[in-house]
Structure formats: structure tokens, C-alpha cells
Amino acid sequence: MEEKKRLMGGEFLLKETNAEDIFIPEDMDEEQQMIYKTCQGFLETEVYSMLDRIDDQEEGLMRSLLQKSGELGLLGVAVPEEYEGFDQSFVTSMLASEAMGAGYSFSVAYSAHTGIGTLPILYYGNEAQKQKYLPKLVSGEWPAAYCLTEPNAGSDANAGKSKAILSDDGKHYILNGQKMWITNGGFADVQTVFAKIGTDRVLSAFIVESSWPGIVINPEEKKMGIKGSSTVQIFYNDVKVPVENLLGRQGQGFRIALNILHMGRLKLGGTVLGAAKKTITQSVNYANERKQFGRFIGSFEAIKYKLAEQVIQTFITESTVYRTSGYVDEAITELIAQGKEKPQATIEGIAQYALEAALLKVFGSEALNYVVDEAVQIFGGMGFSAETDVDKAYRDSRINRIFEGTNEINRLLVADTTIKKALKKGFDLVRYAKHIIKEMNGAEEAVEPTGYFEEKRTYIRNFKRIALLLLGIVSDKFQRQLFEEQMILFNISDIIMNLYTAESTLLRVEKIENNKGGDYASIYKDILDVFVYDTAEFIHKSGCDAINSLEEIEEQEVMRERIRKYTTVAPVNIKNARTRIADKLIEDNKYNF
Amino acid sequence: MSTVPDTTTKIRFAGDGTAFDVTGVQWIINPWDELSLTRALQLKEESNGAIEKVTVISVGLKETEPVIRKALAIGADEAIRIDTAPLDAYFVAKQIAGSIKDDGFDIVLCGIDSSDYNGSLVGGMLAEFLGIPSVSSISALNIENGEVSVNREIDGGKEVLSVELPFVAIIQKGVALEPRIPSMRGIMMARKKPLNVKAPVEADSLTEMISFEQLPAKAACKMVEEDNVKELVDLLHSEAKVI
Numbered sequence: 001m002e003e004k005k006r007l008m009g010g011e012f013l014l015k016e017t018n019a020e021d022i023f024i025p026e027d028m029d030e031e032q033q034m035i036y037k038t039c040q041g042f043l044e045t046e047v048y049s050m051l052d053r054i055d056d057q058e059e060g061l062m063r064s065l066l067q068k069s070g071e072l073g074l075l076g077v078a079v080p081e082e083y084e085g086f087d088q089s090f091v092t093s094m095l096a097s098e099a100m101g102a103g104y105s106f107s108v109a110y111s112a113h114t115g116i117g118t119l120p121i122l123y124y125g126n127e128a129q130k131q132k133y134l135p136k137l138v139s140g141e142w143p144a145a146y147c148l149t150e151p152n153a154g155s156d157a158n159a160g161k162s163k164a165i166l167s168d169d170g171k172h173y174i175l176n177g178q179k180m181w182i183t184n185g186g187f188a189d190v191q192t193v194f195a196k197i198g199t200d201r202v203l204s205a206f207i208v209e210s211s212w213p214g215i216v217i218n219p220e221e222k223k224m225g226i227k228g229s230s231t232v233q234i235f236y237n238d239v240k241v242p243v244e245n246l247l248g249r250q251g252q253g254f255r256i257a258l259n260i261l262h263m264g265r266l267k268l269g270g271t272v273l274g275a276a277k278k279t280i281t282q283s284v285n286y287a288n289e290r291k292q293f294g295r296f297i298g299s300f301e302a303i304k305y306k307l308a309e310q311v312i313q314t315f316i317t318e319s320t321v322y323r324t325s326g327y328v329d330e331a332i333t334e335l336i337a338q339g340k341e342k343p344q345a346t347i348e349g350i351a352q353y354a355l356e357a358a359l360l361k362v363f364g365s366e367a368l369n370y371v372v373d374e375a376v377q378i379f380g381g382m383g384f385s386a387e388t389d390v391d392k393a394y395r396d397s398r399i400n401r402i403f404e405g406t407n408e409i410n411r412l413l414v415a416d417t418t419i420k421k422a423l424k425k426g427f428d429l430v431r432y433a434k435h436i437i438k439e440m441n442g443a444e445e446a447v448e449p450t451g452y453f454e455e456k457r458t459y460i461r462n463f464k465r466i467a468l469l470l471l472g473i474v475s476d477k478f479q480r481q482l483f484e485e486q487m488i489l490f491n492i493s494d495i496i497m498n499l500y501t502a503e504s505t506l507l508r509v510e511k512i513e514n515n516k517g518g519d520y521a522s523i524y525k526d527i528l529d530v531f532v533y534d535t536a537e538f539i540h541k542s543g544c545d546a547i548n549s550l551e552e553i554e555e556q557e558v559m560r561e562r563i564r565k566y567t568t569v570a571p572v573n574i575k576n577a578r579t580r581i582a583d584k585l586i587e588d589n590k591y592n593f
Numbered sequence: 594m595s596t597v598p599d600t601t602t603k604i605r606f607a608g609d610g611t612a613f614d615v616t617g618v619q620w621i622i623n624p625w626d627e628l629s630l631t632r633a634l635q636l637k638e639e640s641n642g643a644i645e646k647v648t649v650i651s652v653g654l655k656e657t658e659p660v661i662r663k664a665l666a667i668g669a670d671e672a673i674r675i676d677t678a679p680l681d682a683y684f685v686a687k688q689i690a691g692s693i694k695d696d697g698f699d700i701v702l703c704g705i706d707s708s709d710y711n712g713s714l715v716g717g718m719l720a721e722f723l724g725i726p727s728v729s730s731i732s733a734l735n736i737e738n739g740e741v742s743v744n745r746e747i748d749g750g751k752e753v754l755s756v757e758l759p760f761v762a763i764i765q766k767g768v769a770l771e772p773r774i775p776s777m778r779g780i781m782m783a784r785k786k787p788l789n790v791k792a793p794v795e796a797d798s799l800t801e802m803i804s805f806e807q808l809p810a811k812a813a814c815k816m817v818e819e820d821n822v823k824e825l826v827d828l829l830h831s832e833a834k835v836i
Contacts (some may be wrong), residue, residue: 030659032782034666073777084784086777289814589604592617 023326039099047365054228070140083134101274117144162195186230202238203253225395304582365400433472603708625704666775680798682714690722732767
């Protein structure tokens, strides 16, 4: 059997891959499905009956829920067995995050604890630190928080002012500073705190216990959404942190923060899926119950459009999340085979896909925003009532575009990382752009694609050409000033994001058809058809927006013509396709794609 | 233990309405069997080692194994799958009796009903084939100082019986509050626990399916404001015609 060919991070722009070489959700094995159902079962039995009490931040409740999920082993999915965890793959921990994503505020506490709370110690802790903290994090006895943001250091994390000064006897760091927006901070026992040591210009990380003297925790913030999640400011006044609680090396903090963020961004793609699927099910349940003009509202095309589009956005996100997670697992396995320890291999494996992580964070959070917004709309007046869950879902969704790096920062990262990766690989973007403009006269397109998937592949190949063309033009024109050109970079990021998600869906649908046949795959082809059709138009506009924003460059007209040509796709009866998608949802009365 | 369609499954029929269409169906443990399993596990834990093991037995083809492994993940010690399709209650009871009659057991717990065909027959037939007593509609099952007592829901009240072993306990709601969720550890251990596949015994099926019919579509729900009792009474009287 031919070995799986893994695309390295960012390589999707330059290379193609086979459907058989990617991981799709349909590849989940029985155990993984059982873990997913265990998470769902946990939410159903422990969380859903308490949503109001959770949102009221009833004393001790969130802590006890975390502990209960710990008793089921759900806080240790990714943690090695020697620290009482279950050492599961990245895909499996993603699946757990997805399932828990349907848990409203609990989901935030869970993600913060298992992700940014636990992983810094797991990946960067020394043996003594791991032995001391991980088993209690896995059991839920000690909830965890991650303290990076400061009043003047949000997106610009390295601007933090918190200081750690080594004591005269060399046994402690004396920590002073202020942190804000700390998730789980109100009840966490263990914190990863970032501060600069002495006169350092870069951050270091420390494991801090909340019970130590000098730590003052402010009252809970009043928030728009995720009201049940604890979010506080924490002050550190001469807190004595034992030197053995320095996490990683001095000055390694920013690196730790970045790598944890890469992971958090990928995981966010998973958590939004759980929330989206739950909200879609609520939407269709309502559309199947509510009658107006003597008909169920789900029978109206106005509602079907929304239902179908909710499904499409979610399915596209899901395809991309698991394709990328599959790559991460393969990268980790390869790195371990090359002799790396698992924590190091995991960090590097995830970091290789930082570009995809940033892109998923943006796409996933915006997909969920669409889903919850239309859910409120489908519910009509009821959706605006604070008594329905869609109201909560709507408010809870909003934070996803802000935390783990705002979508703006992440859009810039997508463009930035792409250019850096191209440079590193020796791919000359500028030359490529010139080649597309001057030398290509459509010769490559002379052969008409044959077959459904081949046709779609051709479209996506063309979308990639546009992304590379634009990257080449702007890096040539702006050189070092490029990162001031945020509007144009956003256009380019949007193109990259949409073509990667479209390609991931294409490959997934192709693999589904290979495994289960054309009849089974036909509804998924509808999803792909609509998305590629919409994406082509979107890329056309984004591409032209970018080109039209560039003054004083030659051949704008040729470029516009190229973009038009590369975004021309065969017409699709999108009304019929959307109707079939909505009809399946209505028939199943739940998200079942 | 029966494997049944998830309770939210849209029921469709195939073969001119003579068979259940299983396309796309998600399978689960029959809810009453799941309660039985939960109580069995609790009894074992409470018994301080007096109860040696909990075995799950199911009649079904290989496709049912994921559901059986879920029972192992929840905590059963071992499982037996009798490798044949469960044709009807008589056939299933024969298979189970054939499989366990020579094994040592004290209590066979089975759900009163399976949520797919709702025959409510297997438990009673099984006891008959095994030649042991059965008690039906059990809403509580306790063992204290080696004495087994059960509560039965009866018309207008509750009956408490003391039972001799071995017997078939036909389980109703109430015997355990919530089914258990498999833990991560349970899921990991399930793959190491024995799932023995046994050949079926010779048995007849006495049932022939003539046809199934869909229920009429549910009528729309009418909402009445909470303080509008008069409207509610009027509707119950004039529309629903129940008072």
C-alpha cells in the first residue's frame, strides 16, 4: 500500500493531495465515537439541567462540574497515562472538545482547563512539575487558568508589564503585576502566569498557586455572553513564586504562549462545531414545530435557505478541522519516530500547522456566528426572548471572534505565515505572479476537466493561483511595508481561508463517495456545490478588491481578467441543492450530516 | 440486552411495510436493559465481592458489537453475543436460555420491554424455559444480608416481595435513577474485556410480520397562556374532548 502523503503546514497552497490521504470525521473508530457520546451524555445529565444556575455563577457549581467531568476521565483525554490521563490522539481530543463545545459556558471552562490551563505544564513542565500538578488537573481537583493578557497587553501580548524579580537568596521570584480576562480565574487553583524576569524584554512563564499570599482576585466581570464562565482580573503583589515553578526556560514564555495559542486556535475550530450542531438541531426542531399561515415554517424557502446554510457552514468547518487534526497527528507520530519526546513532538506538530490553525479559528468562529444569528432569526420573536437557548448561544458565540487572538490578528497571521512559509520553501511568489500575468495564456486550461471531482479540483487549483498571484504582487509592491496594508491582506487571507476549507470539503466528499458510493455522497455533493459556487464569487470579489486597491501598478486589467477567469465555475442550481440539504435536516429533525 | 434504534430515530419501513428500514439508524442499548445493567453494577459494587461478575448477554449479529462494547465500557465484566438475528421474543428467549442454562447465575435482569417492538415477552418466556421463577414490573431490587427483595408497581400501590435465587428479574423504571455514562477508563478497558461469540441453538420463530403502519402525523401543539385556565378547560372539552 502506498504510504499516506501528508501535506506540511501551508503546503496546501502549492500542492495537491488525494482524498485517501486525509482524515475525515467518518473515519472515527468505535472508541472515538464512544468518547464523543460520553461527553454528550455528560452534558445531558450534568450540565443542561443547570444552565441558568451556571449562568448565575452559583458558588462552587462550575468547579464541581469540572470535577465530575474529571471523574469520567474527560479532563485527561490528551494527558499521558503516567499522569493519570488517557494519552489519546490529537483527533480524539479534538472530538472531545467538539462534543463539549455544545455546553455553553461549561464548554469555556472545560476548554480553558484542558487546553491553556493544563497544556503549558504538560508540554513545558519538568518531571517534578508534571508529577505534582498533572494528576490533580486531570482529576479536576485543581482547576486551572492561564494568565497572559494585561490591561495594555492584549493582542500585543509581549507588551505585558508583570515583573518577576529573583529574591536575594535565589529561592523565589517576587511576582508583581496585573492580569485580566482570566478564564476560570475566580476558582482556579493553578495558574500559568506570564511575566518578565528582571530586566528581560521577553516573557517567562511560571506555575502559580492561587492560595499563595499576595494574590488578589477581583469580582467576576459582567459579560455579554458565556456568563457562567468565570472571568476575572488578578493582581499579584509581591507573590513569592519558588524558583522551581519557572515553567520552561527563562525567556521562553512568549514561545510557550504562542504554541499554546496555536493549539487553542485549532481546538476552537472543534468547539464551535459542537455549539453549531446543537444550535442547528434547535433551529430545525423549532422550524418543524412552529406553524404560521397554516404551515410549518420549515416548509418555507426563506427558512430552508437558512437551515441549509447553517449546515453548509458547519460541514465545511468540520471537514477542515478534522483534515488538519489528522495532519497534526501524523506530524506528531513522525516527530516521535525521529526520536522526539511526545510533548516536544506535540508542540512542534501543532506549530507546523499554525497557519491552518489561524485560518480555522477565523472560519470556525464566523461559521458559528452565522449559525447562531440565523437560529435567532428562525425562532423569530422567541429567539429574542432570554428564555430560549438560542439567545444564550447567540451571546456565547460572540467571544469566539475575540479570544485566542482576535480574528483580525489571525487574518493577518494567515497572510504573514503564508509569505514566510513560501520564503522558507524557496518559493518565489513574485516570480510566480509575473508568470501568471505574462506567460500564461490559458494553455493549461485547454484540457476540459472530466468528472465531478476533477472539475472541482480544477476550480480550487485556480483559486490557489489567485492567492499566489496576489501574494506575489503585494510582496513585490509593499516589501517591508506590507504589514501596514491590512485591508488588502484581509482580502488575501479570506481567499486562502476559503480555498483551504473548500478543498478540505472536496477531499472529504470524495472520500465519502469512494467509501460509501455515489448515492450516499449526493447530499454532501450538494454542500460542496453550493460552497464552491459561493466561494468562487467571494474570491472574485476579494481578489478584485485587492487589485483595485493597488494604485500605480501595471496590468490591473490583465489581473482582473485572470481573476475572473480563475473564478469562473459551472452554474449550479443552488436553490435545489439548498432545498435538498434543508429537507434532509427537516426530515432527520437534527443535525445528522 | 437488546440493541434498539436511538429513541430519536425517524422510523421508516421497507419491503412494502413488512420490515423496519435500518438505513442510517443509530443503535443504542435498550433503555430498560440499560437500567437493568446499571442496577446490576450497583448491586455488585454494594456486595463487597459477594457478587462475582456481571455478564451481558445479547442476541444479535456482528453489527451489534459496538453497543455491546458500550455495556462493557459502562462496567459489565464480560459479554456474550449469540450470533444470530433476533427474530422474535420466543426465539430470543430460547437463545438466551440455551446459552446460560448451564452457566452459574443468580439473577437474570432484563428490561420489561425493548423500545423497538415493545413485546414485553422475553423475560417471562426465558424464566419458563429455564424452569425458574420470574418477577415482573420490578421498580426496586435490593439485596441485604443475602436476602433479595423486590418492589413491584401494582395498581394503586406497591408490592414488596422476598425472592429466592435464582430468578429472572423483569425490570421497570425506578430500579436505578440514571443510566451510567461510560468513563474514559471504562472505554479503554472495554476492548480488553471478553466478548464471547456463541453459535445459536436450534429454535423457531413463531412470529410473522404482516405489515407496519406509520402513526398519523402529530397534530400541532396549541399553547395556552398560563393564567388562562378557562381557555384550557374549553379546549380540553370542545376540541380534545377529554373532559
